[in-house]
Amino acid sequence: MLMIRKVFKKNKSTSKFDAFIEKYKIPREFLSINRKAVTRALLVGIFIAFIPMPMQMLAVLAVAPFFKFNIPIAISVVWLSNPVTMPFMYYAEYLTGNFLMMDDGLDTVEMSMAWFQSNLDDIFIPLYVGAVFYSFVVSFLVFFIANRCWMSSVKREQDEKKKSRWFKRR
Numbered sequence: 001m002l003m004i005r006k007v008f009k010k011n012k013s014t015s016k017f018d019a020f021i022e023k024y025k026i027p028r029e030f031l032s033i034n035r036k037a038v039t040r041a042l043l044v045g046i047f048i049a050f051i052p053m054p055m056q057m058l059a060v061l062a063v064a065p066f067f068k069f070n071i072p073i074a075i076s077v078v079w080l081s082n083p084v085t086m087p088f089m090y091y092a093e094y095l096t097g098n099f100l101m102m103d104d105g106l107d108t109v110e111m112s113m114a115w116f117q118s119n120l121d122d123i124f125i126p127l128y129v130g131a132v133f134y135s136f137v138v139s140f141l142v143f144f145i146a147n148r149c150w151m152s153s154v155k156r157e158q159d160e161k162k163k164s165r166w167f168k169r170r
Helices: 004-010 015-024 035-049 056-063 071-078 086-100 113-118 120-169
Strands: none
Touching (some): 035 056, 035 120
16 A cells, blocks of 8 residues: 655755745645654645635634644645545435434425525534534544554564565575
8 A cells, every 4th residue: 555655755855945945934744744744634625615605725724823734735635535436425414413402403405595495504514513413523534544544554564674584584
């Protein structure tokens, strides 16, 4: 399994990229490619992606000073909720919120702005209850899976190096 760290290890930074970082004084930890930075980026990005709000990418930047993670990866992951996937995500969040609140919800749902505006009071709380549920569950699940995959990949690579050294000695 090709891990992201191998891809970035092969592509060394260019002098233009280094000059850009130096010019705008971007801290290196916001661009790090290590297990902690990448898994935290996935956690933050997916968490924010499931929350129905405008300007999710700015929310990633607002959280960045409190957690050290790879900002480009987190911003990329936020695009999980894009104009194509948003209606499906928000509808699933609404249904889940109704289920968690043990509420029946609305009988009919229409994909129109007029319907949405007239029923906002009825769908707001179940939508955000479902959004918080999915934000926590999916982001932490992906965090733990990515963390485990990264560690097993490193272990597998170390084992292969040990085997190759052992065979070279013989």
